Amino acid sequence: MTAWKKSYARAAPWFLLPALILLSLFVVWPLVRASLWSFTNADLLNPAQKQWVGAGNYGGLLADAQFRQAFGNTALFALLVVPIQVTLAFVLALWVNRPEPAWRWLRVVFFVPTVVSMPVLAVLWTILYQPAQRTEMGLINVALTTVGLPTRAWLHDPHWALPALAFMSLWQGVGLQMMIFLAGLQGVPAELHEASRIDGANAFQRVVHVIIPALRNTIVFVVTVTTILAFRLFVQPYLMTHGGPANRTRSLIQSIYETTFLGQELGRACAAAILFLAWVGLLTLLQRYFSREDRA
Amino acid sequence: MWLPYSHHVPAAFLPRSGGAITGILLIALVHLSGCDRPTPTSARVVRVWCHQGQEAENHAMRDIAAAFNSAYAAEGVRAEIVFFPDFQYTEKIAIAAAARDLPDTFDLDGPLVARLVDAGVLQAIDRWFTAAEQADFLPSILEQGTINGHLFALGSFDSAMVLYYDRAMLAQAGVTPPPNDSGWTWGEFIDACRRLKAAGLEPVAMHLDESADEWYTYAFSPIIWSGGGDLIAPDQRRVQGVLASQQNVRSLDAWQAVFREKYASTDPVDPNPFDHDKVAMDWSGHWMARPHLAHKGEKLGAMPLPGFGTNPSAPCGSWCWGMARTARDPEAAALWLKWVTDSRNGVEPIVRANGAVPARRSAFAAFPEYERPPYNLFKRQLETNAHPRPQTPGYAALTRGFAAALRDIAHGAEVPTRLQMTEKEIQAVIDRRPASTTIAEAPR
Numbered sequence: 001m002t003a004w005k006k007s008y009a010r011a012a013p014w015f016l017l018p019a020l021i022l023l024s025l026f027v028v029w030p031l032v033r034a035s036l037w038s039f040t041n042a043d044l045l046n047p048a049q050k051q052w053v054g055a056g057n058y059g060g061l062l063a064d065a066q067f068r069q070a071f072g073n074t075a076l077f078a079l080l081v082v083p084i085q086v087t088l089a090f091v092l093a094l095w096v097n098r099p100e101p102a103w104r105w106l107r108v109v110f111f112v113p114t115v116v117s118m119p120v121l122a123v124l125w126t127i128l129y130q131p132a133q134r135t136e137m138g139l140i141n142v143a144l145t146t147v148g149l150p151t152r153a154w155l156h157d158p159h160w161a162l163p164a165l166a167f168m169s170l171w172q173g174v175g176l177q178m179m180i181f182l183a184g185l186q187g188v189p190a191e192l193h194e195a196s197r198i199d200g201a202n203a204f205q206r207v208v209h210v211i212i213p214a215l216r217n218t219i220v221f222v223v224t225v226t227t228i229l230a231f232r233l234f235v236q237p238y239l240m241t242h243g244g245p246a247n248r249t250r251s252l253i254q255s256i257y258e259t260t261f262l263g264q265e266l267g268r269a270c271a272a273a274i275l276f277l278a279w280v281g282l283l284t285l286l287q288r289y290f291s292r293e294d295r296a
Numbered sequence: 297m298w299l300p301y302s303h304h305v306p307a308a309f310l311p312r313s314g315g316a317i318t319g320i321l322l323i324a325l326v327h328l329s330g331c332d333r334p335t336p337t338s339a340r341v342v343r344v345w346c347h348q349g350q351e352a353e354n355h356a357m358r359d360i361a362a363a364f365n366s367a368y369a370a371e372g373v374r375a376e377i378v379f380f381p382d383f384q385y386t387e388k389i390a391i392a393a394a395a396r397d398l399p400d401t402f403d404l405d406g407p408l409v410a411r412l413v414d415a416g417v418l419q420a421i422d423r424w425f426t427a428a429e430q431a432d433f434l435p436s437i438l439e440q441g442t443i444n445g446h447l448f449a450l451g452s453f454d455s456a457m458v459l460y461y462d463r464a465m466l467a468q469a470g471v472t473p474p475p476n477d478s479g480w481t482w483g484e485f486i487d488a489c490r491r492l493k494a495a496g497l498e499p500v501a502m503h504l505d506e507s508a509d510e511w512y513t514y515a516f517s518p519i520i521w522s523g524g525g526d527l528i529a530p531d532q533r534r535v536q537g538v539l540a541s542q543q544n545v546r547s548l549d550a551w552q553a554v555f556r557e558k559y560a561s562t563d564p565v566d567p568n569p570f571d572h573d574k575v576a577m578d579w580s581g582h583w584m585a586r587p588h589l590a591h592k593g594e595k596l597g598a599m600p601l602p603g604f605g606t607n608p609s610a611p612c613g614s615w616c617w618g619m620a621r622t623a624r625d626p627e628a629a630a631l632w633l634k635w636v637t638d639s640r641n642g643v644e645p646i647v648r649a650n651g652a653v654p655a656r657r658s659a660f661a662a663f664p665e666y667e668r669p670p671y672n673l674f675k676r677q678l679e680t681n682a683h684p685r686p687q688t689p690g691y692a693a694l695t696r697g698f699a700a701a702l703r704d705i706a707h708g709a710e711v712p713t714r715l716q717m718t719e720k721e722i723q724a725v726i727d728r729r730p731a732s733t734t735i736a737e738a739p740r
Contacts, residue, residue, distance in 0.1 A: 041730075045393040045415035060728075066721060130563050156562070156707035239507070245704045246717065261387040262692035263725050264411070266394070 038271035044264035057271035067272065069247055070255035073162060077251070078230035080166040081173075086223055088170070089177030094207065096178070097185045107182070111175035118172070122239040125168045129154040129240075158245045165236045165249055173229065177222050184218035185211065217291050224287035228280055252276055340373045340628040343399035345389075347382035347615060349650060354379060356649035360642055364635045373628045386692075393417050400623040401632055404449065405510070406440040406613035407685040407695070410532070413443045414689035419621040422447040424630035432639075436612035436682045437655045443687060451616030452636055452643045453652035456582045456674035456682070457515060458598045458610075459485075459500075465576035466597075469495035477673055479600035479608055482550055489559035492576045500577040501569050502560040504706055509699035513685055514611050515579060516551065516702060521683050522603030523547030527698060532688040536723045539698075540715035547604060548702075548711045555706045562706050582674050586651050598670030600677065612682035614652060653678060693725035 038057055042050040061067045096107045113121065130138030131153035132145075141151035154164040188211060196210050212219070234253040237243050243250030256276065260269035346357055361377045368374070378399070380388055386408055392398045393415070404412065412418045422430075425447065430438060434454055441449035459479070466473055469492045474480055480488065489499040503511065513527075520527060525543035528535050554560050560579075561569075570578035571591040578584065579601070588596050600608055617636055623629045636642040639659040647654045647663065653674045654660055665671045686694055701718040705711055 043415055043729075044390050045412065045417055047394050048396075064724070066724075127565060130565065133558070133561050133563060136561075136565060153563070153707060156704070242507075242509070242700060242703065244700050245707065245709065246714065247700075258696065261384075261390060262696055263728075264390055264415075264692070265725075265728060268728070 034270040035274055037267050038274050040267045042266040042270075044260060044266040044269075047266055050267065053267065057268045058275065060268065061272055061275060066247065066250070067255060070250045070252050073248065073250055074231055074233055074252040077162060077166055077169075077233050078227055080163060081170055081230045082223060082226050085170050085174050085177060085226055086219070089174050089222065090181050090219075092174065092178045093181035093185055094211075097182055107178075110178055113172045114175040116172075118235040119239060121168070121172055122235055126155065126240050129164055129168075131156065155241050156245050158248050161241050161245055161249045165233075165240065168240075169230075169233070169236055173226070177226060180222055181215070181218060184215045188214045220287055220291045224283060227283055231276075231280060231283075340371070340625050342373065342375045342401065342625065342628050342632045344375050344377040344632060345392075345399045345402035346377055346379055347385045347403055348379040349382065352649040353646065356645045360636060360645055363641060364632060367635070367641075368631060373631055375632050396622070398620040398622055400625065400629040401617055401619050403451075403615045403617050406449070406451070406616055407510075407513075407687070407691045409441060409449045409616070409618065410443055410687040411689045411691055412618065413448050416621055418448045418618045419623065419626070420446040420448055421450065421619055421630065421633060424634060425450070432656045432658050433637075434653075434655055434657065434678045436678045436684060437616070440613050440684045440687075441616055441618075449616040449618040450633065450637045451614055451655050452646050453614055453650065453655050454612050454678055454682075455514075455614040456610060456612065456653055456677050457518070457580065457601060458582075458670055458673055458677075459601055460570060460578040460580060460584065460588055460670065461597045461599070462570070462573070462576050462592060463595045463597050465492070465497055465573075469497060469576070473597050474599055477599070477669070477676070480602040482602050482604050485602035486550075486553070486557075486559075488577075489554065489557070493557070493559060498561070498569070498575045499559040500554070500579060501564065501575045502554070502579050502706075503564065503567070504560075504562055504703070505564045505567060509695050512699035512702045513695040514613070515581075517683070517685060517698075518601050518603065518609040518611055519547050519551055520544055521609035522601075522605070522607045523550075524604070524607060527694060528686045528688055532686065533690075533726055534723070535694065535719050535726070537719075539719040539722070540712060544715060545712045548705055548715070550604075551702075552705050552708070552711060556708070582653055583651060585670050585674075588670075596670070598673055600673065608681055610677035610682045611685070612678055613684050688726070689729060690722065690726040693722050697722040 037047070037050070039052060039054060040050040041053050041056075092110055096103045096110070128139050130136065130141070132141050132151040137145075137151065138154075140154065144151055152160055154160050192210050192214065193206065196206050201209065232253055233251040234257065237249040237251050238254050238257070241249045243254055252272075253276070256269055256272045259265050259272060263269075344361070348354055349357075357377065357379075361375045365374050386405065389398070389402065389404060389408075389412075393412075398417065409418070430447070433450060436454050437451050438447070440451070440454075441447050461473060463473065466488070469488075471488045471491050474484070492499040503515070506512075517527060520543075523543045523546060525541050525547060526538055529538050555562050566572060566574065568584075568587070569575045570580070570584075571587055578588070585598075601610060603609055617633050619626065619629050619633060636646075637655065639654075639656045639662075643654050643656050643659040644662050646652075647659065653671075654663060654666075660666050660675065663671070666675050685691070688694060697718040701709075701714050704714050
């Protein structure tokens, strides 16, 4: 080993130390603590007095109809949101990927909802979705009546509440994915576009055979991130439907939150959080698997 | 009490996506540093936590603390008061308990007393109040703070709920209000609604826009009680077979009809339609008495909530003060509790600020309005037919489940099946918690 390499090896730990200390203190230790609690019946109000219950919390959660429903709701939400949001974001990105200032404005317009705080949007959309009543009606129902369609109590209809939340979330989130796609699009080499044009490819063929293959890693990234974000659904059901009607919109995170702070069952809530972490970890591994294949 | 209007909640306090995970990690982190701290022994400092109410209430609370500090300066006892926004105040108390960082005394919402006693967070305070002093409190306040025969919390004010009405609007629809302070039967109430609607008026505001679950349990439990049912068995551990009972199904079927017939809005936007002259009656609490009187003047009337047959029922309960088991100087903390619930030093100033019902009989003399409606009605209800909400350690799950069921029922869910579903969910949460040794038969 040369001298500089040796000194490099000596110095490295010192440079890593601050980050490692902070990470261990704020991420690793709480995580270890939470996973230890997940095997106990710890009470949030009195975590010191706890009994070891083994995998009891995990078994209980997996057998709990409510927890399973929360997972099912969240998965359904992800299924509704992810394909549409990614496709829409991609189409929007293709559309606004032009240099003229007018398009820059359009980009801003699509991006604005992602910047506004979700609780504010939740309140606004609750009013938009308001069902028809004696004197008042939400704008969405007004629009439907204008074109001759029946009105609905969107947030209180067992079949429509989750799609209504999905629609609102899609509108809110699509701008962010659009921006990522835009960045990806601008990284596609101009030569590829030119070459395909010279070869006589039309717009559709250019998208399918040039842009999509060039954006493969971006697409995988966007799909994964959107999926993870979709699984972290919380504010919308918490504020707009309170998980109702009949638990149809109760999300996984909401269920963890309620177990922690309402039920105050710290052990069980930690187990639920660990299960959630494992699930998100699995999704991330899948993403790495797919994107690595592309690099090979 | 809960937040009267949801839109007063600043968005910054609302949890964000992933908040639960972060919350758990924070608890884990905070627990690490939660060792008992050495404290200066020279001054006898009482650490006091208080929920943040309206501005006037906070000022009054600060003045009460300042007066306390000057009164006990000679003994070296000093209260240090810290305010917290009341949104998710309960969660904040829970995190502090988890981190073993509770103050010496704090205020809490009445229905949570049982849970905190069960978890060993509160200590009994009966020894600091003589029998004569206790007898001066309204029965509803004593009942709210009493668990298993011991007093754990006392409030300086209580709450009440009535049916306000606009005399002019009722007259317009040819509806006669009930004589002197008596209430309507449910049938009379529905009949009045029908006539008001026929006269082109919106009959009643039920405030289903309220985002806090507590609104539903507080405002509509009286319907359950007056129908002869209950939310939970007297052992405070069994809802199965109680919540979805025949009586409750009957009562809530009747309640649902109010929304089905469009006598009340299921999704109101205006939090105060009564003062905007949009509805004829208002199913609401003592906290609206001042605004309603200011807007309606002579036109304002109030009656007890309509109920079924022989059991007129009213809700009660509000913020009350408890002492942490870990209080470093219980004697000094007790001085604070006695001060803040004292008629002259605590009750009077805070009630002047927040308009709630004084918790002590001796305090009413300072409030001549309690000779007149609607205030006399508040006092009479609390003296005679007010029920505290269930005193179960599983209250949080109970109130969440009950509120979720009522939201669905108002929007047309089938009453028996929806109640059975809720019953099962709540029972599962209660059954997971080991039976408590501290709470057996809670007195009713």
